[in-house]
Amino acid sequence: MALRPNPTLRQRRLGTELRRIREQAGIGGSELARELGIHATQVTQMESGRSGISVERLRTIATVCMCTNQPLIDAMAAIATERGKGWWEEYRNTLTTDFLEVAELEGHAEKISFCNTVYLPGLLQTRSYASAMFARLVPPLPPQEIETRTVFRLRRREVLEATPARAFIHEAALRMQFGGPAVLLEQLAALLNDSERPGLSIRVVPFAVDTFPGAGENLTYVEGPAPELDTVQMDISPGTLFFDSPANLAKYRTIFSSLDASALSEEQSRDFIRSIMKEM
Incomplete structure (x- = not known):
C-alpha cells in the first residue's frame, strides 16, 4: 500500500488514537510490531496516518493493547473504512x-x-x-x-x-x-x-x-x-x-x-x- 504524502486531519487522528491505545497499555512500537508480525516502521506509518489500516488489524491491535472500549474501537473502525472525498x-x-x-x-x-x-x-x-x-x-x-x-x-x-x-x-x-x-x-x-x-x-x-x-x-x-x-x-x-x-x-x-x-x-x-x- 502506497504511503500518503499528506494524510488528512481525520487520518492523522486515527493514527493518534492508535498510538494512545498502545501507550496506555505500556507497549512499545517495536513490541507491537512483533505481535503483529510487521516491521516497526509500519507501526510508525500507521500511527502518523501515512498508511491505512484494515479493520481486522485495528481490532487485533486493540486486543494486543487490552483496549476494551468498544464504542471507541467501533468508531475508529468506521474511520479506517471511509472511502471517497468530502x-x-x-x-x-x-x-x-x-x-x-x-x-x-x-x-x-x-x-x-x-x-x-x-x-x-x-x-x-x-x-x-x-x-x-x-x-x-x-x-x-x-x-x-x-x-x-x-x-x-x-x-x-x-x-x-x-x-x-x-x-x-x-x-x-x-x-x-x-x-x-x-x-x-x-x-x-x-x-x-x-x-x-x-x-x-x-x-x-x-x-x-x-x-x-x-x-x-x-x-x-x-x-x-x-x-x-x-x-x-x-x-x-x-x-x-x-x-x-x-x-x-x-x-x-x-x-x-x-x-x-x-x-x-x-x-x-x-x-x-x-x-x-x-x-x-
Missing part, C-alpha cells in the same frame, strides 16, 4: 490546508459548540460579513481570493442542516463591526433567524457577567462518535490549532459547561440581539 477536497489546490481541515472536522461532527469573543462563528456568517472579515486582512487579499474564501465559508453552513450546534457568543462579538453598520445589522438579523432553526442554540454572554468563563480565543468544540474522538479547534492570527489530548478535552468541556451556566437563555439572547440592533 466536498472540501475540491479546494485542495486553491485554499490552504487550514480551511480544508476545519470543513473536514465539521463534516464528520456529531455536535458542534462555539465560543466566540471577537467575531461570529463562521457557520453563522452572512456573505457580506464573511467577505468583510477576509477583506480586512493585512496584507490585503486579491478580490478573487476573498471571493473564494467567502464562498467556501458559506458552503460550510450546509453542515447545520443535519448536525446539532450551539453557539455561545460574547457581547463584544455582537458589537464588533466588519464592513460597517449596515453589514452588522444584516448579520444580526440573520443571527436572529438562525436562532429559530431546529437543532441550533444561540446564546449570548453579556458584558454584565461577573467573570467571563470562556477563553480569550474563538473556540469550536467538535464532538465525535466517541468522547475520545472529540476535537477542539482554536482560531489564532497565524492560522488554526487543533487539540485532542484527554487533558485539553477535559479543560474545554469544563469551559463550555461554565458558559452554559453563565449565558443568557435562548429567548433572552434573542431580546438582547434585538436591543443591540435598536441601538444602531
